Amino acid sequence: MDAAAAKLIGAGIATFGMGLAALGVGIIFGLFLSGALRNPAAANAQRPNLLFGFAVTEALGIFSFLVALILLFVV
Amino acid sequence: MTDPAERRASEDLDARIAAAKARHAPQARQVAASALARGTRYAAEIAVATVVGFGLGWFLDRQLGTGPWLAILFLMLGVAAGFRNLLRAVEQETRAVEAEGRAELAAASGPERKAKGGPAGSPGAE
């Protein structure tokens, strides 16, 4: 296979990680909302946990975006 | 143009208003929106710290000729630096939540204590 083509395909595959991170973010916010609906008074106290979970998931998504960018422009 | 320091005098009233507002806890959507806004920032910081760490290690590698090892080490350190920032922010947030909880308790039990002549509004006295 042509190296340039392989690079593009690799970058495309790397973006799978972003989609999976999107799933993770959806799960985090979905579970937070379902918990908050059951006990609205406790929702505010879960702010730090929500921040932590979301930031870590989002960071992993950004990592795969970075890998795609590196494959496209650096390698 | 009001000087911020001059406005401090009215902050006592503001604090009481804030405590009254805190009794109506923020909606779940507001909590989620603030987590989204702040979380994006910390997520970007993790990624940037990783890249900066890798760049630093790569530069040192090129200067010292130590193979890929320093780059790998500094990449890990970069990840650690990003997560450290995030954990610090989470700790700060936890403290803020705890302080809010105490303020709420003090606001709820404040008027009765004042009527008894006890120490007014000292949190954590009970």
Added chain:
Amino acid sequence: MASPLEQFAIRRYADLSVGGVDASFTNAALFMLVALAALTLFMWLGTRNAGLVPNRWQAALDTLHEFVAGMIDENIGPRGKAYLPFIFSLFMFILACNIIGLFPFSYTVTSHLAVTAALAGFIFIMTIVIGFWRHGLHFFSLFVPPQTPVVLLPLIILIELISFLSRPVTLAVRLFANMTAGHILLKVFAGFVISLGLAGGGLVALGILPLAMNVALFALELLVAVVQAYVFALLTCVYLNDSINLEH
């Protein structure tokens, strides 16, 4: 059809070379001057008939000034008052550049990494200089958080160093990425409108969908323009705070 990246192209209007360095007058320079002119006009209108009872321009200017003053008071404290002119100018300049970039046929200065990196690099060097000026060599204690076990000290210092070095990068990349991504998105959806309009037949009616999307995106971009100027100024305050009020 034009590429969505074409809007970021730099065009030379007048060639100029200062000591071998290319300093031509480009559209970026032009739109920085436009932002400067707009800000000057705004300031002039706001302070022209300054009175106890503010007129509309003065009220607008007062609101922005109090907003920045409050931000500095909250993040730096009383010692930050000396930096109010700098942070106010920074906030207003970025805000003006972001908003002028949203006008059709204009050019977004802040969508270039060179511009944002120059601003962030200047702030980075400024925090270092202020830190050494105020605290001398004690400024290095920024890299040593309190209550660190001695065993972990080398590791922690390296981690803090990387974290410190990544500050200007985050500052520059955030503004650049937000503005660039938003403007590319606007142009991509505008391209959909045109290609659907040229397709003919029933597809022309479908063109209303990307048009509606563009209107919504434009509102979002207006929000992003203001929020990113705010975030840039806020992070400058946070970084200055570390140099001014060294805690441990």
